[in-house]
Amino acid sequence: MNCNIVTIPGDGIGPEIVREACKVLDKVGEVYGHTFQYTKILMGGCSIDEYGVPLTDEALETAKKSDAVLLGAVGGNVGNSKWYDVAPNLRPEAGLLAIRKGLNLFANLRPAYLYNELADACPLKKENIGDGFDMIIVRELTGGLYFGERHTEEADGVLQATDTLTYNENEIRRIAIKAFDIAMKRRKHVISVDKANVLDSSRLWRKVVEEVAKDYPEVKLEHMLVDNCAMQLVMNPGQFDVVLTENMFGDILSDEASMITGSIGMLSSASLNETKFGMYEPSHGSAPDIAGKDLANPIATVLSAAMMLRYSFDMDKEADAIEAAVQQVLTDGYRTGDIYSEGCKKVGTIEMGDLIAARI
Amino acid sequence: MNCNIVTIPGDGIGPEIVREACKVLDKVGEVYGHTFQYTKILMGGCSIDEYGVPLTDEALETAKKSDAVLLGAVGGNVGNSKWYDVAPNLRPEAGLLAIRKGLNLFANLRPAYLYNELADACPLKKENIGDGFDMIIVRELTGGLYFGERHTEEADGVLQATDTLTYNENEIRRIAIKAFDIAMKRRKHVISVDKANVLDSSRLWRKVVEEVAKDYPEVKLEHMLVDNCAMQLVMNPGQFDVVLTENMFGDILSDEASMITGSIGMLSSASLNETKFGMYEPSHGSAPDIAGKDLANPIATVLSAAMMLRYSFDMDKEADAIEAAVQQVLTDGYRTGDIYSEGCKKVGTIEMGDLIAARI
Ligand SMILES: CC(C)[C@H](C(=O)O)[C@@H](O)C(=O)O
Ligand SMILES: CC(C)[C@H](C(=O)O)[C@@H](O)C(=O)O
Numbered sequence: 219m220n221c222n223i224v225t226i227p228g229d230g231i232g233p234e235i236v237r238e239a240c241k242v243l244d245k246v247g248e249v250y251g252h253t254f255q256y257t258k259i260l261m262g263g264c265s266i267d268e269y270g271v272p273l274t275d276e277a278l279e280t281a282k283k284s285d286a287v288l289l290g291a292v293g294g295n296v297g298n299s300k301w302y303d304v305a306p307n308l309r310p311e312a313g314l315l316a317i318r319k320g321l322n323l324f325a326n327l328r329p330a331y332l333y334n335e336l337a338d339a340c341p342l343k344k345e346n347i348g349d350g351f352d353m354i355i356v357r358e359l360t361g362g363l364y365f366g367e368r369h370t371e372e373a374d375g376v377l378q379a380t381d382t383l384t385y386n387e388n389e390i391r392r393i394a395i396k397a398f399d400i401a402m403k404r405r406k407h408v409i410s411v412d413k414a415n416v417l418d419s420s421r422l423w424r425k426v427v428e429e430v431a432k433d434y435p436e437v438k439l440e441h442m443l444v445d446n447c448a449m450q451l452v453m454n455p456g457q458f459d460v461v462l463t464e465n466m467f468g469d470i471l472s473d474e475a476s477m478i479t480g481s482i483g484m485l486s487s488a489s490l491n492e493t494k495f496g497m498y499e500p501s502h503g504s505a506p507d508i509a510g511k512d513l514a515n516p517i518a519t520v521l522s523a524a525m526m527l528r529y530s531f532d533m534d535k536e537a538d539a540i541e542a543a544v545q546q547v548l549t550d551g552y553r554t555g556d557i558y559s560e561g562c563k564k565v566g567t568i569e570m571g572d573l574i575a576a577r578i
Numbered sequence: 579m580n581c582n583i584v585t586i587p588g589d590g591i592g593p594e595i596v597r598e599a600c601k602v603l604d605k606v607g608e609v610y611g612h613t614f615q616y617t618k619i620l621m622g623g624c625s626i627d628e629y630g631v632p633l634t635d636e637a638l639e640t641a642k643k644s645d646a647v648l649l650g651a652v653g654g655n656v657g658n659s660k661w662y663d664v665a666p667n668l669r670p671e672a673g674l675l676a677i678r679k680g681l682n683l684f685a686n687l688r689p690a691y692l693y694n695e696l697a698d699a700c701p702l703k704k705e706n707i708g709d710g711f712d713m714i715i716v717r718e719l720t721g722g723l724y725f726g727e728r729h730t731e732e733a734d735g736v737l738q739a740t741d742t743l744t745y746n747e748n749e750i751r752r753i754a755i756k757a758f759d760i761a762m763k764r765r766k767h768v769i770s771v772d773k774a775n776v777l778d779s780s781r782l783w784r785k786v787v788e789e790v791a792k793d794y795p796e797v798k799l800e801h802m803l804v805d806n807c808a809m810q811l812v813m814n815p816g817q818f819d820v821v822l823t824e825n826m827f828g829d830i831l832s833d834e835a836s837m838i839t840g841s842i843g844m845l846s847s848a849s850l851n852e853t854k855f856g857m858y859e860p861s862h863g864s865a866p867d868i869a870g871k872d873l874a875n876p877i878a879t880v881l882s883a884a885m886m887l888r889y890s891f892d893m894d895k896e897a898d899a900i901e902a903a904v905q906q907v908l909t910d911g912y913r914t915g916d917i918y919s920e921g922c923k924k925v926g927t928i929e930m931g932d933l934i935a936a937r938i
Contacts, residue, residue, distance in 0.1 A: 306775070306781065309775070311775045311776075315776070340703075341702050341703055341706040341812055341813055342701050342702060342703065342812075343701055343702070343703055346701040363743065363773075363776070363777060364776055366740075368777070368778040368779075369778065370778050370781075370782060376746050376747050376748060377746065377747045377782055378744060378745070378746035378747070378782075379744070379745055379746075379777075379778040379779040379781065379782035379783075380726075380742060380743065380744045380778065380779065381742075381743040381744075381777045381778055381779050382740060382741075382742055382743070383723065383740065383741040383742070383743065384738060384739070384740045384741075385738070385739055386736050386737065386738035386739075387736050387737045387738070388736060413723075413826070413829075415666070415669070415671045416671075416675070416723065416724055417723060417728070417739075417741045418728040418729065418730050418739040418740065418741055419728075419739040419740065419741050421666065421730075421739065422730060422737055422738075422739035423739075444829075444830055445829045445830050445832075445833040446833065448808065448830045448831070448833050448834040448837075449833040449834060449836065449837045449842075451834075452701055452702075452812060452834060452837040452838065453701055453837050466773070467830075469773075469804075469805045470804055470805050470808045470827075470830060471808070472805075473805040473806065473808050473809040474808040474809060474811075474812060474834065476809065477808075477809045477812040477813050478812065482809075
């Protein structure tokens with residue numbers, strides 16, 4: 219197969235980790251007979267430096283024409299960089315929001331998985347983890363507070379700012395369907411998270427999710443309030459299989475869940491539209507402090523490339539091969555600094571990429 | 579001193595735990611020469627049963643005329659109770675929102691503290707807790723998504739629901755001042771939590787908090803994005819002293835933080851207005867499953883009564899006495915079921931109240 223991939227190295231450690239992911243993809247291509255072609259576009263701080271905006275129309279068009287997008291990370295240290303002394307819609311993160319909306323990437327999948335080998339890095343006690351932690355957050359990504367009307371106005375000398383949280387039935391239905399489809403391939407358990415005791419949008423959310431659930435009689439559906447979910451994730455994370463939630467709650471809960479794995483450097487993500495098209499990126503940020511030092515953990519990006527093969531190219535076997543190679547590298551005791559523990563072999567970004575590629 | 583306290587026993591375990599808190603207050607009265615007079619009002623499910631609404635105007639007026647309110651808990655099992663098959667504004671929790679707004683209780687203080695004696699109950703590993711965990715969340719309680727305009731409408735056969743998040747400078751300023759005042763009596767460190775990379779209301783929040791901070795040169799101010807905060811609470815909770823945040827973020831983060839103490843049955847809260855008036859309640863819910871069985875932990879309510887003495891009645895010495903009595907009971911090895919561990923003495927709700935009162 220011939221695949222046109224747009225890469226967005228972005229800022230900070232982005233270029234280094236994307237490079238390693240492409241290395242692994244190329245090895246997959248070699249072994250399984252595919253050609254991956256890469257077209258690079260700029261987004262985030264590097265695009266601001268070059269064009270004055272975090273995402274140009276041309277870059278967005280190039281991404282639209284590709285088969286899939288592989289993103290590193292965008293942004294710098296907020297409040298500490300030339301990129302942030304400008305209007306919000308000109309900052310690096312605005313590029314991320316613009317590409318999500320521009321490519322209609324409404325379904326954000328964020329797996330959180332605790333590797334046995336990394337149990338030491340997990341902040342929770344063993345008895346709280348129980349039989350293991352393997353969940354996926356299905357976050358709505360193009361609606362809610364992120365994209366609602368907002369404005370700041372002055373009345374009688376007092377500034378007042380407003381953001382709007384809106385969802386319609388169709389937006390809720392399509393993300394719910396994604397979550398149930400994914401649950402069918404997993405442990406068949408969806409926990410839908412909302413704040414239905416307060417929000418109208420959550421009450422509509424609950425109603426539509428209930429309707430969608432009727433088409434999946436095998437899947438067990440539970441509703442959980444967002445505050446309770448934030449609590450349960452710490453107390454009893456093993457109970458979660460698929461968590462379905464709206465944009466802002468998903469942002470908060472996925473970061474919380476990621477920490478339970480002890481290593482945000484291991485977590486991949488996919489952002490999908492209604493077709494097979496998607497954007498794939500690590501769950502972590504651009505880590506400007508360690509950029510260019512061969513210290514970054516490329517595994518989250520490598521695993522994001524595996525998600526790309528699975529969701530955009532139907533290459534399940536090849537995706538399995540990448541995931542198995544990552545597992546093997548961990549079993550063999552190799553660790554980047556962020557996941558290092560006593561007795562393991564410490565390696566840099568590039569060597570980690572080599573080690574994974576060698577195991578494909 | 580003569581204090582007129584309105585009690586709201588509420589639903590589930592509410593009546594039992596309020597009874598124990600009053601027992602402890604009465605002992606304080608005896609020892610320190612105060613008179614606490616109680617007037618009971620109905621709120622939540624019990625008010626629905628009696629009057630068809632979760633809070634009557636008369637009940638609210640009675641609360642307004644009191645010196646302080648002591649609340650147990652309201653509500654039942656959502657989706658599992660006659661109280662929930664009605665419009666949202668007629669459900670038990672609506673009473674809680676109505677009294678918060680009606681009494682103008684804009685400042686919700688939620689301490690989260692890990693007792694040495696309960697370290698076993700904490701889900702985090704010792705190395706992640708570090709030198710201890712003792713923080714307080716200062717949550718704005720009468721604005722934001724909770725009280726913004728909301729509506730559900732149909733257009734072309736598609737339902738669409740909207741909630742609104744609004745804050746003005748004055749609302750932000752008064753809660754920020756509370757947080758900084760509290761920080762001055764603690765470790766002088768405020769972390770203000772927002773989502774300023776997305777929300778207009780968060781950008782205004784940040785601006786006003788910065789302005790208020792100028793009046794507190796001794797207090798260190800940091801800003802943290804809400805997703806990062808959800809992560810940091812799990813990874814490194816010891817870094818937090820005072821967390822200042824808006825209503826919905828405060829709801830989520832305070833539940834998460836409470837779990838880090840391992841025992842939501844220990845956590846008190848205060849909701850204050852601009853004067854010394856306040857409503858005091860445990861952070862936990864009405865736990866209908868264990869209601870009436872002498873199993874509930876009354877400590878959160880007892881500690882809420884201590885907060886009442888401190889914030890509404892300026893009785894610092896008396897509040898200290900209650901807190902010391904609770905600490906002593908734990909040191910003496912007494913535990914209700916929720917905080918029980920091997921080797922301790924298990925006691926019920928009433929005995930726990932007696933034990934604390936006896937140590938005043
Ligand atoms: C950078 C930011 C706008 C973004 C978000 O809030 O969605 C990030 O936190 C994420 O989760 O991808
Ligand atoms: C019961 C509910 C409306 C309430 C809230 O969301 O504020 C509760 O979760 C709380 O935190 O006091």
